[in-house]
Amino acid sequence: xxxxxxxxxxxxxxxxxxxxxxxxxxxxxxxxxxxxxxxxxxxxxxxxxxxxxxxxxxxxxxxxxxxxxxxxxxxxxxxxxxxxxxxxxxxxxxxxxxxxxxxxxxxxxxxxxxxxxxxxxxxxxxxxxxxxxxxxxxxxxxxxxxxxxxxxxxxxxxxxxxxxxxxxxxxxxxxxxxxxxxxxxxxxxxxxxxxxxxxxxx
Numbered sequence: 606x607x608x609x610x611x612x613x614x615x616x617x618x619x620x621x622x623x624x625x626x627x628x629x630x631x632x633x634x635x636x637x638x639x640x641x642x643x644x645x646x647x648x649x650x651x652x653x654x655x656x657x658x659x660x661x662x663x664x665x666x667x668x669x670x671x672x673x674x675x676x677x678x679x680x681x682x683x684x685x686x687x688x689x690x691x692x693x694x695x696x697x698x699x700x701x702x703x704x705x706x707x708x709x710x711x712x713x714x715x716x717x718x719x720x721x722x723x724x725x726x727x728x729x730x731x732x733x734x735x736x737x738x739x740x741x742x743x744x745x746x747x748x749x750x751x752x753x754x755x756x757x758x759x760x761x762x763x764x765x766x767x768x769x770x771x772x773x774x775x776x777x778x779x780x781x782x783x784x785x786x787x788x789x790x791x792x793x794x795x796x797x798x799x800x801x802x803x804x805x806x807x
Contacts, residue, residue, distance in 0.1 A: 759788035
């Protein structure tokens with residue numbers, strides 16, 4: 606019995622080996638050679654296979670179903686992309702509106718600053734440069750002392766600082782200075798005469 610089973614198993618193995626070496630391997634080799642020849646001949650084997658396979662009822666239905674699924678997926682992706690683009694456009698529009706609003710606020714602030722500056726300048730009136738204003742004041746003071754009586758001037762000048770008094774006396778006419786010094790006491794007259802002499806030498 607065991608020997609019979611071994612013989613049967615040996616026969617099956619021999620048949621499989623015969624099928625493998627005599628039928629399957631030559632067939633596979635032949636198919637490979639045919640595919641290579643067709644490919645070098647410029648024939649798209651897979652496209653032709655798809656074309657002929659689509660003519661078969663079950664295969665064509667399977668191919669159509671696959672293409673329909675792919676087309677549906679592609680359409681869904683297109684819809685999603687369009688929705689994303691619309692959302693991005695809305696965000697961009699909102700950002701542009703916010704930017705315009707900020708620019709409007711900046712312009713309004715600039716106008717307000719300009720208005721306040723104009724009001725301030727109007728309230729202050731025309732301004733004279735410090736140097737020019739100082740020189741004008743000095744000329745006015747000199748004119749005032751030129752027309753003032755020597756006695757009155759002699760009473761006021763000693764109340765000033767030595768520098769102010771000398772600056773004033775140096776701008777007055779010589780005869781006016783002499784008349785003022787005559788009305789001063791001897792000490793002040795001597796002091797201012799000495800200071801005027803030093804200023805003249807400098």
